[in-house]
Amino acid sequence: MRAAAKWILRNTITSRHHLTPEMSLALITEQCPLWMATPDQCPLPDPYWAFYWPGGQALTRFILDNGSQFRDKSVLDFGCGCGASTIAAVTAGARTVFCNDIDNYALLATALNCRRNNVLMSTIEFSNENLLLSEGKITPIPDAILLGDMFYDTDFAGDIFRLLRRLQLDKPEMDIFVGDPDRHPLNEEVHRKRIGVQFERELLIDYPLPGYVTREHYGFSSAKVYRLLFV
Amino acid sequence: MRVLVGVKRVIDYAVKVRVKADKTGVVKDNVKHSMNPFDEIALEEAVRLKEKKIAKEVVAVSCGPTASQETLRTALAMGADKAIHVEVDAATAEKMEPIHVAKILAKLIEKEKFDLVILGKQAIDDDANQTGQMLAGFLDWPQAMFASKIEPDGSTHLKVTREIDGGLDTIKVKLPAVISADLRLNEPRYATLPNIMKAKKKPLEKKTPADFGVEIKPQTETVEVSDPPVRQAGIMVDDVQSLVSKLREKGAIP
Numbered sequence: 514m515r516a517a518a519k520w521i522l523r524n525t526i527t528s529r530h531h532l533t534p535e536m537s538l539a540l541i542t543e544q545c546p547l548w549m550a551t552p553d554q555c556p557l558p559d560p561y562w563a564f565y566w567p568g569g570q571a572l573t574r575f576i577l578d579n580g581s582q583f584r585d586k587s588v589l590d591f592g593c594g595c596g597a598s599t600i601a602a603v604t605a606g607a608r609t610v611f612c613n614d615i616d617n618y619a620l621l622a623t624a625l626n627c628r629r630n631n632v633l634m635s636t637i638e639f640s641n642e643n644l645l646l647s648e649g650k651i652t653p654i655p656d657a658i659l660l661g662d663m664f665y666d667t668d669f670a671g672d673i674f675r676l677l678r679r680l681q682l683d684k685p686e687m688d689i690f691v692g693d694p695d696r697h698p699l700n701e702e703v704h705r706k707r708i709g710v711q712f713e714r715e716l717l718i719d720y721p722l723p724g725y726v727t728r729e730h731y732g733f734s735s736a737k738v739y740r741l742l743f744v
Numbered sequence: 745m746r747v748l749v750g751v752k753r754v755i756d757y758a759v760k761v762r763v764k765a766d767k768t769g770v771v772k773d774n775v776k777h778s779m780n781p782f783d784e785i786a787l788e789e790a791v792r793l794k795e796k797k798i799a800k801e802v803v804a805v806s807c808g809p810t811a812s813q814e815t816l817r818t819a820l821a822m823g824a825d826k827a828i829h830v831e832v833d834a835a836t837a838e839k840m841e842p843i844h845v846a847k848i849l850a851k852l853i854e855k856e857k858f859d860l861v862i863l864g865k866q867a868i869d870d871d872a873n874q875t876g877q878m879l880a881g882f883l884d885w886p887q888a889m890f891a892s893k894i895e896p897d898g899s900t901h902l903k904v905t906r907e908i909d910g911g912l913d914t915i916k917v918k919l920p921a922v923i924s925a926d927l928r929l930n931e932p933r934y935a936t937l938p939n940i941m942k943a944k945k946k947p948l949e950k951k952t953p954a955d956f957g958v959e960i961k962p963q964t965e966t967v968e969v970s971d972p973p974v975r976q977a978g979i980m981v982d983d984v985q986s987l988v989s990k991l992r993e994k995g996a997i998p
């Protein structure tokens with residue numbers, strides 16, 4: 514892990530070029546040689562944590578702008594990646610933040626980013642458990658779940674929806690916040706039908722993405738934050 | 745607007761192609777393949793139309809053997825939203841002709857509504873330059889071949905500039921239409937790490953020619969594939985004097 518931490522610090526740059534410039538994050542950006550690399554040239558496999566995905570940017574912006582909704586709450590950041598939403602939830606005064614990602618390097622990157630932003634980690638509980646496999650045994654069920662850009666694959670989205678539905682059935686007042694730039698599983702009728710899990714989504718806000726984010730992600734020009742309700 | 749882009753897996757343009765000993769074709773095993781360069785240009789144009797909000801969705805399609813999926817992943821990493829692989833076995837792929845691809849695409853377009861098709865002007869392996877033209881014919885859509893510039897003209901038409909011998913030809917086509925991309929249309933982007941990662945998760949649908957009711961029956965037969973004639977070696981001359989006398993000897997100058 515020490516070697517991995519060193520690798521992260523050596524191969525990323527600190528960036529404030531995103532929707533939450535009050536946060537500086539270690540990222541692989543256009544300025545890094547790895548930006549033009551292929552995944553197999555990267556010793557840490559599929560470094561999702563090295564990018565600040567459009568959906569995560571919008572969700573994190575929303576948390577920072579609506580901090581009171583997270584104060585004293587227990588919050589689960591599902592698929593934390595670089596950890597921006599976790600940092601925002603801690604900053605907003607959440608009681609506990611369960612920071613979850615199946616990739617240990619994402620947890621490491623999140624810890625490094627906490628330190629860089631002087632965010633205390635005493636309220637964060639890190640876990641690499643795959644919650645999709647734990648059959649809903651998430652205890653205690655948090656007050657809010659954060660999902661930044663997690664709906665990029667139809668089958669995977671289906672698994673997450675089924676987990677969310679189960680959790681909300683057990684705890685109806687649980688809030689589900691989603692940040693998403695209009696990826697197919699959440700937005701296209703054919704994919705939603707294939708998944709077959711009914712839910713309603715309430716649009717909370719739509720953030721225009723900065724030009725360079727649009728360019729990096731080939732065409733997404735805005736990212737939205739939704740509250741999901743499974744009925 | 746939904747845009748369909750055809751992408752073909754071909755031997756990489758930088759590879760020195762070798763003819764098989766029995767002259768039935770070229771050596772393809774263990775040879776680097778990549779997306780046909782003109783198709784890269786076609787795809788780039790479609791993605792730019794999407795970035796300009798003119799297109800809503802870009803779908804890449806490839807007809808070919810299993811390995812064509814690599815080419816489709818590249819297309820997804822370059823910005824296509826989804827991919828369709830019309831799979832044929834390696835032997836059938838060898839026999840497949842532009843007319844078969846055009847028929848498959850025509851059926852696909854009938855099934856799923858598209859407003860624009862962009863193809864490369866030709867594939868660099870067979871240099872056939874037929875698919876776009878035949879597709880437009882099958883669909884009875886207008887065609888604009890060898891485009892070097894594409895601009896919207898209202899919401900129903902496109903203005904397409906074509907490079908022709910000694911000048912430019914600008915035409916207006918009504919949508920839906922078929923366009924083929926020429927070299928100077930744009931400079932395709934390189935796929936970046938985050939986009940390659942994302943591309944692995946984008947939808948890739950698998951089909952067969954039979955799904956479109958198309959039978960791969962060749963209309964032509966390859967008689968022989970041979971190397972280009974070897975150029976004869978030149979000679980070195982010592983100075984201008986001997987150059988002039990050599991040229992005179994050969995009757996090149998009086």
Ligand SMILES: C[S@@+](CC[C@H](N)C(=O)[O-])C[C@H]1O[C@@H](n2cnc3c(N)ncnc32)[C@H](O)[C@@H]1O
Binds near residue numbers: 591596613662
């Ligand atoms: C596209 S990234 C989003 C990261 C971050 N939320 C953001 O918006 O920048 C997806 C993340 O989900 C993680 N992930 C994938 N499957 C997971 C699972 N079953 N449980 C938790 N995290 C998972 C990946 O490791 C990756 O960090």
